[in-house]
Amino acid sequence: MNTIEVKKLSKTYISGHFWNKKRTAALKNINLKIKEKEVFGLLGLNGAGKTTLIKILIGLVYPTSGTAAILGKPAGDVETRKKMAYLPEMPYFPRYLTPLEILDFYAKLYELPGKERKEKVAGALLKVGLYEKRNYRLKEFSKGMLQRVGIAQLLLNDAKVFFLDEPTYGLDPLSTKQMRDIILELKKAGKTIFLNTHQINEVKQICDRIGILNNGELIEETPLKNIKGSIESYFVKKVSDDGKAKL
Amino acid sequence: MTEKQSFKKILAVAQNTLNECIRHKVLNILFVFALALIGGSLLIEELSPGAQGRTLINVGYANMELFGFFTVMLAIFIITFEEFEMRNLWLSLTKPISRTGYLLGKFVGLTFVLLLTLSVMSLIIMGIAFLGKIDLNFNYLLVVYAMSLGLILTIAFTLAFISIATNLTTGLIFSAFIFLIGHLTEHLQAIIENPKTPVAAKSVLALVYYLAPNFSLFNLKDKVYMNEGTFDPAYILQITLYAALYTFLALWLGSKAFKKKEL
Amino acid sequence: MTLKNYLLPAAALLLLLVTVGTIENSAFHKRNYKTFPFKEAKKEPFYVFLSSISGFRILVADFLWMDAVQYLGDIENQKENYKQIYPKAKDIITLDPNFTYPYIAVSGMLFFELNQKDTAIEFIKYGIKNNPGYWQLSLYLAAYTYAKDDNLRMVVHNIKSAVSLENHPPMLERILGSIYIKLMKKEPQNKDFWLKEAVKLWVEMYEHPSEPLNKEYAEKHLKELGLLK
Numbered sequence: 001m002n003t004i005e006v007k008k009l010s011k012t013y014i015s016g017h018f019w020n021k022k023r024t025a026a027l028k029n030i031n032l033k034i035k036e037k038e039v040f041g042l043l044g045l046n047g048a049g050k051t052t053l054i055k056i057l058i059g060l061v062y063p064t065s066g067t068a069a070i071l072g073k074p075a076g077d078v079e080t081r082k083k084m085a086y087l088p089e090m091p092y093f094p095r096y097l098t099p100l101e102i103l104d105f106y107a108k109l110y111e112l113p114g115k116e117r118k119e120k121v122a123g124a125l126l127k128v129g130l131y132e133k134r135n136y137r138l139k140e141f142s143k144g145m146l147q148r149v150g151i152a153q154l155l156l157n158d159a160k161v162f163f164l165d166e167p168t169y170g171l172d173p174l175s176t177k178q179m180r181d182i183i184l185e186l187k188k189a190g191k192t193i194f195l196n197t198h199q200i201n202e203v204k205q206i207c208d209r210i211g212i213l214n215n216g217e218l219i220e221e222t223p224l225k226n227i228k229g230s231i232e233s234y235f236v237k238k239v240s241d242d243g244k245a246k247l
Numbered sequence: 248m249t250e251k252q253s254f255k256k257i258l259a260v261a262q263n264t265l266n267e268c269i270r271h272k273v274l275n276i277l278f279v280f281a282l283a284l285i286g287g288s289l290l291i292e293e294l295s296p297g298a299q300g301r302t303l304i305n306v307g308y309a310n311m312e313l314f315g316f317f318t319v320m321l322a323i324f325i326i327t328f329e330e331f332e333m334r335n336l337w338l339s340l341t342k343p344i345s346r347t348g349y350l351l352g353k354f355v356g357l358t359f360v361l362l363l364t365l366s367v368m369s370l371i372i373m374g375i376a377f378l379g380k381i382d383l384n385f386n387y388l389l390v391v392y393a394m395s396l397g398l399i400l401t402i403a404f405t406l407a408f409i410s411i412a413t414n415l416t417t418g419l420i421f422s423a424f425i426f427l428i429g430h431l432t433e434h435l436q437a438i439i440e441n442p443k444t445p446v447a448a449k450s451v452l453a454l455v456y457y458l459a460p461n462f463s464l465f466n467l468k469d470k471v472y473m474n475e476g477t478f479d480p481a482y483i484l485q486i487t488l489y490a491a492l493y494t495f496l497a498l499w500l501g502s503k504a505f506k507k508k509e510l
Numbered sequence: 511m512t513l514k515n516y517l518l519p520a521a522a523l524l525l526l527l528v529t530v531g532t533i534e535n536s537a538f539h540k541r542n543y544k545t546f547p548f549k550e551a552k553k554e555p556f557y558v559f560l561s562s563i564s565g566f567r568i569l570v571a572d573f574l575w576m577d578a579v580q581y582l583g584d585i586e587n588q589k590e591n592y593k594q595i596y597p598k599a600k601d602i603i604t605l606d607p608n609f610t611y612p613y614i615a616v617s618g619m620l621f622f623e624l625n626q627k628d629t630a631i632e633f634i635k636y637g638i639k640n641n642p643g644y645w646q647l648s649l650y651l652a653a654y655t656y657a658k659d660d661n662l663r664m665v666v667h668n669i670k671s672a673v674s675l676e677n678h679p680p681m682l683e684r685i686l687g688s689i690y691i692k693l694m695k696k697e698p699q700n701k702d703f704w705l706k707e708a709v710k711l712w713v714e715m716y717e718h719p720s721e722p723l724n725k726e727y728a729e730k731h732l733k734e735l736g737l738l739k
Contacts, residue, residue: 061510081342101263101266108259110343111256111343294576309565309566431563473542479537493526
């Protein structure tokens with residue numbers, strides 16, 4: 001069974017007033033299969049549709065047509081979310097709560113019993129180096145610290161599938177390395193990871209396979225080992241060729 | 248997911264909501280209420296001879312409803328602004344909780360905030376009444392109870408409108424509008440019954456009258472002076488049922504809209 | 511979405527309609543919820559709007575009473591014989607027919623100070639009709655009726671009973687004093703008795719005044735009798 005399976009997925013956004021509606025095709029006929037324990041990196045220009053695809057997979061947005069399934073269940077299934085974890089680009093948290101409170105809240109939603117919940121929350125905060133600041137209000141946290149809280153909430157439920165949207169966005173070099181180490185640990189633990197990123201270095205170090213999304217279409221999908229030369233050149237060439245083909 | 252687990256998650260969301268409201272100092276509105284009432288009581292002493300007690304109590308309970316409404320709107324605005332505009336909601340909804348469960352949790356949490364606010368306000372009024380040697384009978388407790396039913400219903404349809412509307416401000420404005428219309432039912436009724444009102448206007452107003460929740464049913468503070476003895480318990484049960492059913496329908500609609508909402 | 515999913519909300523809606531019908535037909539609702547009499551209410555749009563919002567009608571009545579008190583306290587208005595007091599009072603009791611204090615205070619003023627006896631009696635009768643359980647109003651009606659018939663003894667009896675009640679209008683004590691003076695002239699054979707009663711009243715008014723004006727009034731009369739220096 002494929003962990004993530006997308007079939008003929010399309011998403012069209014409708015905007016404007018009823019007398020002047022505008023349709024924007026964010027995703028066009030995407031077909032994608034990601035196997036268990038695979039780390040898949042999705043590359044694309046800004047506005048290509050990467051975040052839209054992830055949001056459909058985690059159930060925040062609904063497809064216009066086609067299907068998406070996670071662990072054999074339709075995307076957005078509530079029970080499946082017990083085995084999923086998601087990190088958005090620039091995570092936001094309730095400003096007046098503390099990391100301890102927000103992680104405890106998420107842990108309750110994961111149905112973790114009392115003692116286990118306390119241990120998991122403490123463990124996650126220790127892992128990301130925020131245990132000492134566990135009782136500080138989140139409004140006092142920097143962008144990088146908030147990202148680390150976001151990473152901490154990934155580690156609560158021992159998920160099987162991870163959706164990471166620009167996980168190293170806004171992080172300093174040290175935190176970036178720490179983040180990558182965590183992802184590599186997850187990979188080593190046999191987790192399936194779907195990664196949206198602009199960072200080619202990340203792709204090189206972490207991914208097994210990459211896909212390139214351009215103007216809502218999945219124009220390329222290949223194992224990393226098949227790419228000869230630099231991934232940057234490969235990416236640029238594919239996107240340019242796609243642009244020329246469309247002209 | 249068992250029902251017990253769903254219920255625990257709803258309570259977790261409720262507790263989180265309560266924490267957020269307390270941290271955002273929504274309850275500071277209570278200080279404004281207390282100051283307004285204490286200041287008002289000193290003024291009323293001078294300005295309303297022969298009716299000081301009555302005026303003080305009327306001001307107290309009218310303020311309670313107003314401040315209760317503002318507390319609800321403020322709490323909902325603060326929480327939903329952060330969730331929708333600042334995208335706090337994304338991480339919560341990717342956890343194993345249904346959107347209906349999440350909405351219910353918010354509703355329960357906001358209800359806790361409201362009941363806490365009204366309880367403190369009631370205690371303040373009782374304190375002022377005690378110091379002013381004003382008698383408060385059991386009917387006043389029923390006045391607060393009926394008021395809280397109306398405000399709980401307000402929470403429900405505000406959450407419903409926010410789920411339906413494309414932006415937060417529209418939802419809140421519409422909710423405030425419905426709250427106002429619901430309080431104008433006596434006026435609406437008079438216009439509908441007036442033979443001079445055009446038929447078209449009558450039809451539109453009648454539609455509004457029957458669709459909007461009738462908040463005058465919960466207004467027992469105007470009836471305190473009309474009744475000798477305790478309010479009719481059957482009436483209290485009827486308005487409780489009315490509030491419960493309307494709240495259920497509002498939340499049902501809200502949950503349908505919220506399930507379809509794209510974030 | 512199957513029909514089953516709509517069953518519960520449909521049942522709730524039906525039950526809601528039944529509940530609305532039950533509430534509107536209940537004795538409590540019929541007794542307490544009446545269409546607001548906008549035609550009789552104060553004409554200014556702001557007041558009509560504010561008072562039509564349920565829950566604030568009573569409060570607006572309270573504020574109008576405060577306004578009426580300010581009106582009475584303004585000496586300038588004495589020149590026009592406080593001609594606005596009755597329309598103001600009518601506005602108040604239109605908004606809240608159960609606000610009993612204006613009936614007492616204003617009817618007393620109309621009867622004893624402005625000599626609008628019939629208006630005063632009509633006003634207090636309206637108060638009794640809307641507040642049948644508030645027996646104190648009947649006391650005032652009795653006082654006015656006897657006064658109209660020049661049965662001052664019965665007027666004294668009723669006003670004394672009213673004055674013994676807490677929260678009676680302070681002006682009633684001054685009215686009682688004036689009636690004692692009238693009785694001294696009307697019944698010279700009982701002058702000493704009425705004088706004794708009057709002095710008792712004025713001493714009480716002087717030592718425990720319900721308002722400063724009462725103390726001034728009592729002081730003036732006691733000085734005239736040489737009982738106060």
